Amino acid sequence: MQLSTSRLGGCILFILFHLVHAEQLIEANGLTACHGADNSEITINHLSAVLTPGNNSVSLVFDGYSGVAGDVVLDIDLLVYGYKALSHQIDPCSLDLNVFCPMKAIELQIPKFTYSFNKGVLSQIPGIAYTVPDIDAVVRVNLNKKSGGSVACLETRLQNGKSVYQAGVSWTLAVIAGLGLIASTVLSLLGHSNTATHLAFRSLAFLGFIQSQAMGGLIAVEIPPMAQSWIQNTVWSMGIVKAEALQTISTWFQRATGGTPSSVLSESNTVSVVLQKRSSIQAQAMQSGSQIVLRGIKRAGARASITLSNIFMTGYLFYYFVTALVLVCVGIALAVRFALSKRTTSITKLEKAVGATADWKTVLRNTFFRLACIGYPQMCVLCLWELTQKDSAAEIVLAITMWLVTTGVLAFAAFKIFQRAIRSKQQHNTPAYTLYSDPATLSKWGILYIYYRAPVYWFLVPALVYIVVKGMVVAFGQSNGIAQSIVLLILELAMMLATGIIKPFMSKGANVFAIIATVLNSLNAIFFLVFSNVFNQPTLMTGILGVLYFIFNAVFTLALLIYLLVGMVYAVFSKTPDAKYRPLADDRDSFRWSRTVGTTELDHLEKVARGEDAEAHPNFPAAHTAPPSDEDVSMAARRPYNDVVDPSLPLFPTSYDGGRRRS
Template identity: 40%
Template sequence: MWLSSSLSYLVAIVALSPFVSAIRLLQSTSLTECMANSNFSASLFQVTFTPDNKTLAININGISSISGNVTAEVVVTAYGFQALRQKLSPCDLKLDGLCPMQTGPIAIDTTIPISDSVVKAIPSIAFNVPDLDGQVFVYINSTDTGETIACLEANLTNSQTVHQKAVEWVVAVIAGLGLVASAITSGLGHSNTAAHVAANALSLFGFFQAQAMIGDTAVHMPPIVAAWTQNFQWSMGIIQVDFLQKIATWYQRATGGTASTLLQSLDTTSVVVQKRAFDTGMDLYRRGMNYFDRRATGTSQTVTISGIERVGFKADIESTNIFLTGLIWFVVFVALVMIGVSAFKGICELLVKYNKMPSDKFQDFRNGWKIVMRGILFRLTLIGWAQMCVLCLWELTKRDSAAEVILAILMFLSMAIVLGWAAFKVITLARRSIAMHKNPAYILYSDPACLNKWGFLYVQYRATAYYFVIPVLGYLLLKGIFIAFGQKAQVAQAVAFLVIEASFLIAVSVIRPWMDKRTNIFNISIAACNFLNAIFLLVFSDVFNQPGMVTGVMGIVFFVYNAVFALVLLILVLIASIYAIVSKNPDMRYQPMRDDRGSFIKSNVELNTELDALANTARGGGEMELKSTAYHPTYEEESHSISSGNGASINGATINHRPHDINKAPPSPIDPAVPLFPSHAPPSYEQNGYGQNGYGHEIERSRSPAQIGDFNPASALAMQNYRQQHNASPWQRGAGYDH
């Protein structure tokens, strides 16, 4: 019941809240000239039309170079459709200062009534669809000559928007819940569930970042698209907090930079969010390349913003504070997580000390918490890679201050080196495992130190796709490069996004690198949605010169399918997270991975196959005798783990393979004390005294090595090295070999 009500509330917030409004209105807060050498400009322009009381409130501060009697022609468009066209006479409206118009400053602050015919002429779509994509053009004509002497353009908005703080909080909390749930279930020993929940939560977070990246581009997208993508800018660190803005401004000024004051000068500065111009059928002279593409100063009368600056402005963040804001929030997030992990460790120890919690609860975490913390730190670095790629590289183009440029370089290089080293380490370990055991999962999953420190790069993939994190890192880097360096080239950004997303979709569809079918479907669906978004982005860039109506309708379609898709992902992750926390045995919900990683994870003690026997050797051989595995030496000391050195370490015993021993068959690792096949083995092993090996070939039960003895760790690894030289390993199955 609680889950059902929660999901219903989520649906209401995401799908319905943007459309609920008690007041219908159309308003504009910016004005620009739409012809060269216009004779009228405005530093303050606020016009609000409320159809319910049929009034138009006007507040304008401008400068006019026009004298004499004039008439005005007003053209209103909504989603490229001409909704209204009407001629107005200032004298008939009794507007002081405009009848006749005089040169010099003009100040208008008045409310005028609107007739019923005008109200009825405006279609309901202008009031009911959130984030109205509308414009109004005002042509001022001389009464004497009939010549157009000024052209003014204003963007229209209504009181409804899909950018909702509630949506931001809901998606952030659910993404965070997925990560927390995976950490808790991992600590409780449910490694299979933890891997699935973590993989889906990270993919969901990646989808949020992809949505934010769409909004960071310089493409002139419809207002509804810009508003929707603004909901996910928190994933890029674009979060406004007053005292952090003061710190960022102080730091920039203290290091020799000049802070932007655009948000402080809105009373005298008209800010225009750059968007596609609709063709109204008139001979309009757009300023085009004369749009301001620089930082705002106190003397600017009109500023046009786009891309990352548009995102910062909508978040009430000065453009010169965007980079430092994102950097600060990333550092704060990492610090809070590290403090939380340390506090959890301390709380667990206190609860155990005072007998408030069983001593074997979270025992693996409590004994190896330092390695776990390092793994979490690496995972946070991976999460912040997309964010820092965009912001750090963009800061190199803006150079807010010398110190901020240095911070950007250091942060980008340090993250690239750390992730590059981690990827190199994983590939090295996987190749060593393949060379020794014909199976990459052997070292990657049997060594707890390796799994907890480097596992963030490969646990979400199948064992044979351990390398796939490298294409993912490159994919995010390419997108960050085009966003950061292409802020003045919207078409180049759109084309690059299309190529990148298409290439990534093809790669994941062919390779299918994730751990199982369900996770592959989850992630391939996200890649397909990102590719579709790239197609829409290319259309929004106006490369096809399509009618304005097409762009407006596609903007609404973009919002609808992305909102539905995001809602489905949120529900899936929420259900998986809740189930992982409240279920007594959440692993029952997931089938074992086909790469047999579960056989190598040290908490697994069931031995039913020869691969499991090899896994028992990898885990230390004596694990069947221990109810808890928390004191596995490889977990405590990384220097003794399989993943370190040139040899393998099992329970502290390091085996070095000497050259003169290569061609000598090692002694049998079998000990008669313990059978290889347990007494509770499946009946298939008992039929006619035969069983089956990993290839499906029958083997004689009476001649099983289990009748001779158990594994000796050192001898077992030596035997593997010998088999590597002379024949195929009988454990060469799973790990993606059946794909």
């Protein structure tokens, strides 16, 4: 059933009406010291405050310790994107609290307190403070003595209950990326290799940009609220996923192996958990009394409601869950393909056997290679970061083993590719001959180089080195956000220059999207450097850049999403999807083995040029000859080269049996 335009418009108006008329509020959790302020006489354990303009009041719960004695006044400033929107002074003696008039050097505990403002005070707050998602608003409280002199300066970040971080967005990005990879696999099984190659590139470009945003957002710098919430929509690509089953298994495993689970989130009612702090000298987790400031990877884990000591194990188990899911899909696809081949009557039984009974060991090995390539950014971040956390001895062993295995697998694959390419260049004057004509090379290592132009197959090495170095910067630099942002900027600029100058990818469109992605990654690195407060810029500038970060990345993510969806729709509904894509300029297709038995002079000429059946066909037939005989078809079926593996990103080869390859 189609949704009419009027109904769709009505739904949108209903949603907007509901949002506009929702109760307006501003809330805060936790107090931190102002930048450069000395608050040695004030200790804050917990703060929770909610301001409701509907009744001109604010309710709060407070727990802390004061070493100040005497009469004081509170100067309260509301800063929205660095702009002072409200200033108000409160005399504690006007409050119905004896501990504030005069203030005593004792432990301060306020179970719940409501303060009503005078009429017209809250009207000074601009409307955007209640409507803009992830508003960058801060309340700054200056505690001053009536006799003169400042005692302390505290500030807290406000929230209005609206955010660009939505679970539905994360699920949408993940599902579409997965569907793109599955669609490319199905197309490869149907024989549309060119379309499958391009669709796989679009899927990996989309997934790679999401992973790049997530990795950048895990560095230990203060990130404005809107940018931080957008990044939270992408951290699932790093395995930071909230799932009760994963949490239960992770906690059990840690306790069983001698570790102690973190209790930060479970004690959030009595401990202030602050996700960011406007200071460049604080460590990743600063503890003051019962207040903890989380930054970097722990900040992302806390926002996803993951126990801090379970972040590594959650990502580790998530990777294995995805691996198991892919293997199940591969098994189902092979079973369906085998069943369909038994019903086909246009080919001989021998050809059915060769085409449908692919070597399962080869299939699984190739699948693991591809999963290692896709999950390598996640492993570089979480496994190396675990070495600094030491949640338990067993988890350290798992982290080291996983990183070494994935790195070793990809390094070995790169070595094999270079070995075959160098040999092909020596024998045939081009690396493309062996890289695209040898089914074994394509099925095993094609995932790493198929998207590059044949002459620059070697670009896979800079790409892998880029991921390793970026993962190390994120994992090992959590104690120094400024150093992280500087190194990240240098790395992103180097990758942008290399991609823009070399243009390594297979087509003009692929290079355009890749170059735009690297430019945006470099721009993000500049944003992170500014967010680290290394330039001591005004607060308003930081807030504006946070909004620009969200806009730029959301727009390009949407562009990549449309780019992927258009390719998927065209591939699914077009009868001849390969006709859309032109042959690639590196002539890779001229080196691939034919899928059918040659019936023209050009087909036999192609075989002779490749050295196949040169003696069996000394005389070329006419351009239009009779159909091939049953003997020819049987001979073709016995040659595994006739049904070449599709290198597009199949999660498994189409019908090549590596164990039966002729020498």
